[in-house]
Amino acid sequence: MREVAVIGAGSTVFGELWGKSFRSIGIEAGAKAMADAGLSGSEIDGIYFGNMSASRFINQTHTDALVADYTGMATRNVPAVRTEAGGASGAVAFRQAVMAVASGMQDVVIVGGAEKMTDMDDDSINMVMNSTTDAEWEAGMGVPLASIYAMIARRMIHEGIATREGIAACAVNSHFHGEFNPDAQFRKAIKLESVLKSGPTCDPLTVFDGAPISDGASAVILCPLEDAKKYTDKYVKVAAVSQASDTLAMTQRQSFTSFAATKVAAADAYRTAGITAADIDVAEVHDDFTVAGVMALQDLGLYKNGGEAFLDGSTRFDSGKTAVNTSGGLKAKGYPIGAAGVSQIAELYQQLTGTADKRQVRDAKYGLAQSAGGTGSAVAVSILEAI
Amino acid sequence: MREVAVIGAGSTVFGELWGKSFRSIGIEAGAKAMADAGLSGSEIDGIYFGNMSASRFINQTHTDALVADYTGMATRNVPAVRTEAGGASGAVAFRQAVMAVASGMQDVVIVGGAEKMTDMDDDSINMVMNSTTDAEWEAGMGVPLASIYAMIARRMIHEGIATREGIAACAVNSHFHGEFNPDAQFRKAIKLESVLKSGPTCDPLTVFDGAPISDGASAVILCPLEDAKKYTDKYVKVAAVSQASDTLAMTQRQSFTSFAATKVAAADAYRTAGITAADIDVAEVHDDFTVAGVMALQDLGLYKNGGEAFLDGSTRFDSGKTAVNTSGGLKAKGYPIGAAGVSQIAELYQQLTGTADKRQVRDAKYGLAQSAGGTGSAVAVSILEAI
Numbered sequence: 001m002r003e004v005a006v007i008g009a010g011s012t013v014f015g016e017l018w019g020k021s022f023r024s025i026g027i028e029a030g031a032k033a034m035a036d037a038g039l040s041g042s043e044i045d046g047i048y049f050g051n052m053s054a055s056r057f058i059n060q061t062h063t064d065a066l067v068a069d070y071t072g073m074a075t076r077n078v079p080a081v082r083t084e085a086g087g088a089s090g091a092v093a094f095r096q097a098v099m100a101v102a103s104g105m106q107d108v109v110i111v112g113g114a115e116k117m118t119d120m121d122d123d124s125i126n127m128v129m130n131s132t133t134d135a136e137w138e139a140g141m142g143v144p145l146a147s148i149y150a151m152i153a154r155r156m157i158h159e160g161i162a163t164r165e166g167i168a169a170c171a172v173n174s175h176f177h178g179e180f181n182p183d184a185q186f187r188k189a190i191k192l193e194s195v196l197k198s199g200p201t202c203d204p205l206t207v208f209d210g211a212p213i214s215d216g217a218s219a220v221i222l223c224p225l226e227d228a229k230k231y232t233d234k235y236v237k238v239a240a241v242s243q244a245s246d247t248l249a250m251t252q253r254q255s256f257t258s259f260a261a262t263k264v265a266a267a268d269a270y271r272t273a274g275i276t277a278a279d280i281d282v283a284e285v286h287d288d289f290t291v292a293g294v295m296a297l298q299d300l301g302l303y304k305n306g307g308e309a310f311l312d313g314s315t316r317f318d319s320g321k322t323a324v325n326t327s328g329g330l331k332a333k334g335y336p337i338g339a340a341g342v343s344q345i346a347e348l349y350q351q352l353t354g355t356a357d358k359r360q361v362r363d364a365k366y367g368l369a370q371s372a373g374g375t376g377s378a379v380a381v382s383i384l385e386a387i
Numbered sequence: 388m389r390e391v392a393v394i395g396a397g398s399t400v401f402g403e404l405w406g407k408s409f410r411s412i413g414i415e416a417g418a419k420a421m422a423d424a425g426l427s428g429s430e431i432d433g434i435y436f437g438n439m440s441a442s443r444f445i446n447q448t449h450t451d452a453l454v455a456d457y458t459g460m461a462t463r464n465v466p467a468v469r470t471e472a473g474g475a476s477g478a479v480a481f482r483q484a485v486m487a488v489a490s491g492m493q494d495v496v497i498v499g500g501a502e503k504m505t506d507m508d509d510d511s512i513n514m515v516m517n518s519t520t521d522a523e524w525e526a527g528m529g530v531p532l533a534s535i536y537a538m539i540a541r542r543m544i545h546e547g548i549a550t551r552e553g554i555a556a557c558a559v560n561s562h563f564h565g566e567f568n569p570d571a572q573f574r575k576a577i578k579l580e581s582v583l584k585s586g587p588t589c590d591p592l593t594v595f596d597g598a599p600i601s602d603g604a605s606a607v608i609l610c611p612l613e614d615a616k617k618y619t620d621k622y623v624k625v626a627a628v629s630q631a632s633d634t635l636a637m638t639q640r641q642s643f644t645s646f647a648a649t650k651v652a653a654a655d656a657y658r659t660a661g662i663t664a665a666d667i668d669v670a671e672v673h674d675d676f677t678v679a680g681v682m683a684l685q686d687l688g689l690y691k692n693g694g695e696a697f698l699d700g701s702t703r704f705d706s707g708k709t710a711v712n713t714s715g716g717l718k719a720k721g722y723p724i725g726a727a728g729v730s731q732i733a734e735l736y737q738q739l740t741g742t743a744d745k746r747q748v749r750d751a752k753y754g755l756a757q758s759a760g761g762t763g764s765a766v767a768v769s770i771l772e773a774i
Contacts, residue, residue: 062473065764068632079630103490243466245455377452
């Protein structure tokens, strides 16, 4: 097994990109990543692509071929693989790509993720989002994703694992960082009161507890670690890529206040990287709902009380502790679903190469990305290491 | 890179399975494959799953987690990866699984494929099928999949590459074999005249030139070749898994009478396996439309004139030449999209282990599977070898 490096990254701005097509944002992110890595498409021999539901959002299935086509790589018949795992679609693509390079089957690969959500009306978008829960036991019974996370929040508060304020503080942390990320959908800090007093979605959660509906794309370039210097001086090592599953429906779970898949994937990733949670300098966690961000910090072992860490500012880029969601997270950077997991890797790449500008975490050595599908039904945890 | 073996296979009957759910057919195929391999779910450490559009057919996205859940493997947090590449979704899952075992990252993996199509009305099903073509340049302009294949057929006839009769004979060959496959949707031989005189879909193609709409699931089990004997005496070697892409829209192609992705993937597969097309004893090719089956034989180098080979009976299991679609192919076995590519591997496994019963090809040493997405926009070619 060869060691693998990330040698470049690129993203579009995330937001309501009504003037841009799915195709154009995919090309934009890919071209930026290739330019960043200092290589051209002719040097790439594999494409991995995370996308949740272009089939429903824009009536385009078979987006693996679309990406190969519109990046010009179909003219060289470069194989493309689309993965889908709900919100973790992009993270799973990243893991498959790392496996391909590690195994020696491919050398230089591009990992992309994209979603174009805002071409559809809001009710239909919610239908698509809810289809990542159990169609027979959850969505089909009138239980949407937001209400499941509201139940999780209630249970966490009931058991004293989190406070309402701690949960809301996850959004405050993400928006704080969003202000410093020129690619973020929301570039404006918010106050805790704004989250608490925003319109209710599913009580106790409000509009500000949920990530927005977004368009956007991200891409990163991988190659064998030993070849990285051929392309660039700006590269990081992939120290671990792990993935774990859980039941689709929450009713089958042992716990309503923890995602076992996060714990299992994290334990495996730490073991592979030869580090512990205490070594992580910067983490990108899946805060599609604030309460999921709080759970993630706890399940990853980064903070015993995730809500407190968000509340007291430990998670900010300049705290000297483990910085969390310096990109703005899903909540403020935006949540174009298929792009999310790839965008996390792109942020870690910037942080670990010292190119994160105004939100730079000092002397960051290890970065961790956690990406979840459904309600923690599939979780990918990756660890990157500065060289 | 380790060598990889297929050690078991299982499928449901393909057909209009109104009494069975997506979940139940997935479990049935997986359980049969595990029983065939002589192992239990507790020995499996990876799941790869091909599915095209459960998101639209049954409103269930995130089917990777569904499969992990309903096979009981989520209780051990076994990672699951869903791939989608239109009609090649299952074949791409197979390739990813082979890569995982070859690389040493996973040991025993199950590859499944499933689709439940008949819960939806016919017009909507066609909408989903057409979404595998280019949404902006084909489907969105009123050009459905069947009409593209009709144009291909017209061009092949115009150029003298095929005759209408040769194209129709692909269906006759598939139905001839379907009669001997207890899992096939159509178990009845048909005459050439029946294809030619059937109701037109897109002229010159008729209803009998297209594969049916189907429900069904297939699964196979993989492990390192060196470990195969621990589980079973009935195993075959994976000699090659290759994949290539092409443009999504036909308008961008060099040729209307050949799929470059098939040619490129096949050349790569033959090279990897160290053989030529002449060594292939049995092939499963993607005959979603008859004309695609004819093209496949030519692009794979199995027959110079695919239509003639179908017409003169060379492709029958008992001809002594390269047998084609002994399972009944997509046309007669049925075409539950995500299952198709996995079902091809299951058929080759039976042929190469001498367990194909009434349709057994004598002394079969090498088997080839060709699976295509869209109109050859993604093509996977796998070669299995009897041990």
